Amino acid sequence: MNRKEDFTKAIQAHQGLLFKISLMYTHNLQDREDLYQEMVYQLWKSYDSFNAFSKLSTWMYRVALNTAIYQLKKSKRTPVTTAIDPQMYHIAEHRDQADEENLKRIYSQIQKLNLLEKGIILLYLEAKSHEEISEIIGISKSNVGTRISRIKEKLKTQLATN
Amino acid sequence: MELEELKNLWEGMSDRLQQQEQHTKKLLEEITEHKYQSKLRMVKTSETLGAVICFLGALYLILNFPKIEPLAEQIFAILAIVLLFSLPVISLMGLKAMQRLPVSSKTYLETVTSFRKSRVQFIRFQRLTVSFGLFLLVISIPVLASIKGIDLSTTEHFWTLTFPMGIVAFCVFAFWVLKSYTKSLKAAEQLLSEINN
Numbered sequence: 580m581n582r583k584e585d586f587t588k589a590i591q592a593h594q595g596l597l598f599k600i601s602l603m604y605t606h607n608l609q610d611r612e613d614l615y616q617e618m619v620y621q622l623w624k625s626y627d628s629f630n631a632f633s634k635l636s637t638w639m640y641r642v643a644l645n646t647a648i649y650q651l652k653k654s655k656r657t658p659v660t661t662a663i664d665p666q667m668y669h670i671a672e673h674r675d676q677a678d679e680e681n682l683k684r685i686y687s688q689i690q691k692l693n694l695l696e697k698g699i700i701l702l703y704l705e706a707k708s709h710e711e712i713s714e715i716i717g718i719s720k721s722n723v724g725t726r727i728s729r730i731k732e733k734l735k736t737q738l739a740t741n
Numbered sequence: 742m743e744l745e746e747l748k749n750l751w752e753g754m755s756d757r758l759q760q761q762e763q764h765t766k767k768l769l770e771e772i773t774e775h776k777y778q779s780k781l782r783m784v785k786t787s788e789t790l791g792a793v794i795c796f797l798g799a800l801y802l803i804l805n806f807p808k809i810e811p812l813a814e815q816i817f818a819i820l821a822i823v824l825l826f827s828l829p830v831i832s833l834m835g836l837k838a839m840q841r842l843p844v845s846s847k848t849y850l851e852t853v854t855s856f857r858k859s860r861v862q863f864i865r866f867q868r869l870t871v872s873f874g875l876f877l878l879v880i881s882i883p884v885l886a887s888i889k890g891i892d893l894s895t896t897e898h899f900w901t902l903t904f905p906m907g908i909v910a911f912c913v914f915a916f917w918v919l920k921s922y923t924k925s926l927k928a929a930e931q932l933l934s935e936i937n938n
Contacts, residue, residue, distance in 0.1 A: 646844050
């Protein structure tokens with residue numbers, strides 16, 4: 580299999596993670612599309628640097644998350660608050676009204692976290708192990724646990740005060 | 742709803758990505774066929790235009806330098822030329838540095854840290870530019886008057902009304918700019934301290 584086919588298969592298998600990252604780091608449809616395209620482009624450009632000994636998804640998360648940060652540089656500032664993303668309303672099909680309201684609240688609070696916390700919580704939501712989060716983020720395994728607990732506390736406080 | 746519940750919903754989200762597939766297929770063709778232009782590396786039109794205007798201003802002063810006298814005005818002209826050349830060059834160099842994208846070699850923490858550091862540096866530089874801008878405005882007036890052969894001391898109300906009003910207008914603008922930059926700077930510095938904790 581050649582490089583191009585290899586890459587295409589890898590992206591198609593992991594496009595869900597790219598979509599979720601673009602959802603988490605942008606605030607409108609145009610920015611979301613731009614970021615999605617940029618992540619695929621940066622992955623293609625650095626595909627040769629992928630070390631086959633490390634997990635493909637770990638490498639993809641790292642490149643995609645870093646690209647999301649650089650995309651923020653382009654837009655120069657991060658809005659403090661954000662509108663609720665309509666796509667977030669539909670991440671699960673069968674929910675009642677109360678669930679939907681709660682989901683909107685928690686998502687808007689996640690959007691208020693700082694960049695480091697946002698990256699960690701995204702990987703947590705993706706059900707990544709502490710070891711993998713540690714490898715992608717660049718902090719120790721024990722620090723991952725500490726930070727996740729702190730973020731949970733922070734979200735609880737934010738939810739209680741909003 | 743707890744975070745754990747959101748986690749379950751988040752995992753189920755992949756089922757809704759079918760519609761993304763067609764889009765990804767087309768994008769992959771463009772990228773692998775080198776038809777895609779990265780938007781991250783583009784220097785903004787406003788920054789390029791600003792640099793061109795500064796260079797044209799500097800060129801105008803160089804071409805008209807023989808007309809400038811006495812010595813004080815000549816020194817002001819040299820300072821203005823240096824500022825008009827150096828400020829946009831430093832700004833564009835900073836922008837270029839911010840656009841280096843070591844996306845696969847750095848961890849997320851390293852990227853967030855360098856992002857915020859470069860943001861802090863950029864904001865500080867912008868604040869400095871505003872101060873230099875005021876200085877440039879002040880020294881340009883006698884220089885341009887000298888080129889045009891105007892004696893400012895004989896111009897009615899220049900030093901008593903026009904010039905002070907110009908300075909006040911610029912100060913109001915500079916204050917507004919500095920205030921907004923200070924806010925962004927505080928936010929950027931706060932994240933850096935949170936990362937270190």
